[in-house]
Amino acid sequence: xxxxxxxxxxxxxALNIGFLQTLKLFFxxxxxxxxxxxxxAFGSMSRFGPLKYFSKFVVWIIxxxxxxxxxxxxxxxxxxxxxxxxxxxxxxxRFLAAAFSFVLNYACYFSEIYRGGIQGVPIGQEEAGLVLxxxxxxxxxxxxxxxxxxxxxxxxxxxxxxxxKDTSLARIIALQEIIxxxxxxxxxxxxxxxxxxxxxFTAVYYLIFNGILTLxxxxxxxxxxxxx
Amino acid sequence: xxxxEAEHICKSFNRTKVLKDISFSLEKGQALxxxxxxxxxxxxxxxxxxFLETPDKGIIRVNDEILFDAEDPSTRxxxxxxxxxxxxxxxxxxxxxxxxxTALRNVMLARELLASEQPDYKARKKEILEEIRVxxxxxxxQMGLANRKDNYPHQLSGGQCQRVAIARALAxxxxxxxxxxxTSALDPELTGEVLRVIKELADExxxxxxxxxxxxxxxxxxxxxxxxxxxxxxxxxxxxxxxEHPKEERTRQFLQRFTQG
Numbered sequence: 001x002x003x004x005x006x007x008x009x010x011x012x013x014a015l016n017i018g019f020l021q022t023l024k025l026f027f028x029x030x031x032x033x034x035x036x037x038x039x040x041a042f043g044s045m046s047r048f049g050p051l052k053y054f055s056k057f058v059v060w061i062i063x064x065x066x067x068x069x070x071x072x073x074x075x076x077x078x079x080x081x082x083x084x085x086x087x088x089x090x091x092x093x094r095f096l097a098a099a100f101s102f103v104l105n106y107a108c109y110f111s112e113i114y115r116g117g118i119q120g121v122p123i124g125q126e127e128a129g130l131v132l133x134x135x136x137x138x139x140x141x142x143x144x145x146x147x148x149x150x151x152x153x154x155x156x157x158x159x160x161x162x163x164x165k166d167t168s169l170a171r172i173i174a175l176q177e178i179i180x181x182x183x184x185x186x187x188x189x190x191x192x193x194x195x196x197x198x199x200x201f202t203a204v205y206y207l208i209f210n211g212i213l214t215l216x217x218x219x220x221x222x223x224x225x226x227x228x
Numbered sequence: 229x230x231x232x233e234a235e236h237i238c239k240s241f242n243r244t245k246v247l248k249d250i251s252f253s254l255e256k257g258q259a260l261x262x263x264x265x266x267x268x269x270x271x272x273x274x275x276x277x278x279f280l281e282t283p284d285k286g287i288i289r290v291n292d293e294i295l296f297d298a299e300d301p302s303t304r305x306x307x308x309x310x311x312x313x314x315x316x317x318x319x320x321x322x323x324x325x326x327x328x329x330t331a332l333r334n335v336m337l338a339r340e341l342l343a344s345e346q347p348d349y350k351a352r353k354k355e356i357l358e359e360i361r362v363x364x365x366x367x368x369x370q371m372g373l374a375n376r377k378d379n380y381p382h383q384l385s386g387g388q389c390q391r392v393a394i395a396r397a398l399a400x401x402x403x404x405x406x407x408x409x410x411t412s413a414l415d416p417e418l419t420g421e422v423l424r425v426i427k428e429l430a431d432e433x434x435x436x437x438x439x440x441x442x443x444x445x446x447x448x449x450x451x452x453x454x455x456x457x458x459x460x461x462x463x464x465x466x467x468x469x470x471x472e473h474p475k476e477e478r479t480r481q482f483l484q485r486f487t488q489g
Binding site: 122124125127128129130131132133134135138142143146147150226227228 | 278279280310311313314316317318320322324325326327328329337338341342380381382396397400
């Protein structure tokens, strides 16, 4: 126990650095997947056949295969098979590949949630706007958008909390996120080796961060509770 | 002079003919009731008048102005349809109030958006918005909802919601107010309050087209009645004549079914 207390400051410093990378991947994924998901959602609702089926095909592939395999293929395929390493070397290359994989993967999940949200707003809302002389733009921004947001907040919250934990999958391509940082103390790092507790300790980071997110998302959900 | 004239309206969905050569006219200040069994095309006809459906054939005229002519593609332009819709108001069976706005905001919203397109909007913004608010409050008051104006739709009963929806339609001062089975989604004990305000509007000579299953009400409120069956107008005339002395066998059968419940 005394030894752990001695090692604690060193471990926490290393885990903090790893968690920063975790957070970076988390936020970059959200920033990329929110709009891309909307594009895919509109694609899969398109009346233009080829676009619709292409979007649905992409969603099927991405949702039908493990994110870990997608990470491996996206990171290694260009360099090892095509001999054109598009991601660049080192940590920044790994981050780029990881961010690309996560944005694509999460955009597909988000697109299905958006689609449910858009299609869940009764057609009568749009018709009421039309007969009141509103433009389609006014109808979207003044009437349907907020109802759509209200519908998608609970399933989105779920996905966002899953994303926090999914970022750990980037460990498979050696992205130096928090799991990687914790694991390093088993092999030896900062003069500490053979210690497994730092790896277990990473769970506390996830727990606390998800705790904060749960509170924030819950607050957003309650703020939209004033109408049904 | 007729305020509304519909001539030879035809509409099919896929291969089903829903409206077969419908022609009728309506005088200013009169109330027209359209009765008929479900699937007879009543609702589709109202939706055509409000440009929610596009007729395959026919002409719609309001105040002698051709709003729609199936032969003339220039009358089908999306941009012009928006303004033409304002000749009509529509009260839906399922209210379709905007859930995120209070009763008052529901009534004000469309006028606010229209006002914001006026050239002098920026200069007179405060004045215009005040005017719109006063009008909306007056309308809600008229609907007996003065103390409900700050409630959201989910806090109101079905009958109250429908009265807000009527106020919302009236706010734009349409030439012709259409009702699509306004009481069909209501509990029986709530239909009375909605029918009462529609009757009041009729007594004030509001020009109205009312699609309804409430036979007693249709007879009581209307100046003119149309009976539709299978996409066609079978019989029309004054309420006394259609209800008491129907000429057509189909009308008689329909009325019999309804009066026997």
